[in-house]
Amino acid sequence: MKLLFLGPPGAGKGTLSDLAVEKLGLPHISTGDLFRAAIKNETPLGLKVKSIMASGALVPDEVTIEMVKERLAQPDAKKGWILDGFPRTIPQAEALEKIAAVDRVVNFEVADAIVIGRLSTRRVCRACGKIYNVKSSPPKKEGVCDACGGEVYTRDDDKEESIKTRLDTYRKQTAPLIDWYGKKGVLVTIDGVGDPNEVYGRFAKLM
Ligand code: AMP
Numbered sequence: 001m002k003l004l005f006l007g008p009p010g011a012g013k014g015t016l017s018d019l020a021v022e023k024l025g026l027p028h029i030s031t032g033d034l035f036r037a038a039i040k041n042e043t044p045l046g047l048k049v050k051s052i053m054a055s056g057a058l059v060p061d062e063v064t065i066e067m068v069k070e071r072l073a074q075p076d077a078k079k080g081w082i083l084d085g086f087p088r089t090i091p092q093a094e095a096l097e098k099i100a101a102v103d104r105v106v107n108f109e110v111a112d113a114i115v116i117g118r119l120s121t122r123r124v125c126r127a128c129g130k131i132y133n134v135k136s137s138p139p140k141k142e143g144v145c146d147a148c149g150g151e152v153y154t155r156d157d158d159k160e161e162s163i164k165t166r167l168d169t170y171r172k173q174t175a176p177l178i179d180w181y182g183k184k185g186v187l188v189t190i191d192g193v194g195d196p197n198e199v200y201g202r203f204a205k206l207m
Helices: 013-024 031-040 044-055 061-072 090-099 112-121 160-174 176-184 196-206
Strands: 002-006 028-030 081-084 104-109 122-125 131-133 187-191
Touching (some): 002 013, 002 176, 013 081, 013 131, 013 196, 028 061, 031 044, 044 160, 061 090, 090 176, 104 196, 112 122, 112 160, 160 176, 176 187
Parallel strands (some): 002 081, 002 104, 028 081
Antiparallel strands (some): 122 131
16 A cells, blocks of 8 residues: 655654554655755765754655655655645656555544644654653653654754744645645544544544
8 A cells, every 4th residue: 555644744753653553564755754864864965954954844856756766765664654834835746656666545634723833842762763752642752762762852943943944845836736635535533633543533434
């Protein structure tokens, strides 16, 4: 199964992907995670995208599309995948169409006020990417990942200035994809508010 997770930053796409990966056994391909890994490893790609990402803007389409093409050509992507955070623009969706046919696009609906609250309290493990929330699901020991012992930190783009840019970017560049995929007949919309297991239940019913 080839699935896309669509929704504003903080909609819970990453958290839901973690649950879906366990249950569906598909690889989770997050373009944000791929860029963060490149930054951490100081690769040429990482150096190119670091300041763009911290500002909350989008990485140029050609750079992103090339990276996704390479990732989807890996052997583990043959059986299907959950693409999280890609496409984020119409040109990216058009490029993906040439690579693979998507079975379902899951659109997570969450109001801006909730998204802003979630992002400002979100923390992430620098080593394994596990997602926490200091209010609703903190790590057992502050600043330390329960899963791998890595450092739990605040993403640069989860700081207040970037959150606003990311929401504006989402509205202008990514939200048009809801209609685009709607017209193709592959879109399902889910209420993304609530406990992750509850949201997963809504998702599972539609699969
Ligand atoms: P995410 O982890 O999905 O919230 O992505 C974090 C940041 O990575 C975004 O704000 C962008 O700067 C960059 N990024 C991730 N996916 C894409 C994409 N499909 N197109 C352009 N930039 C992206």
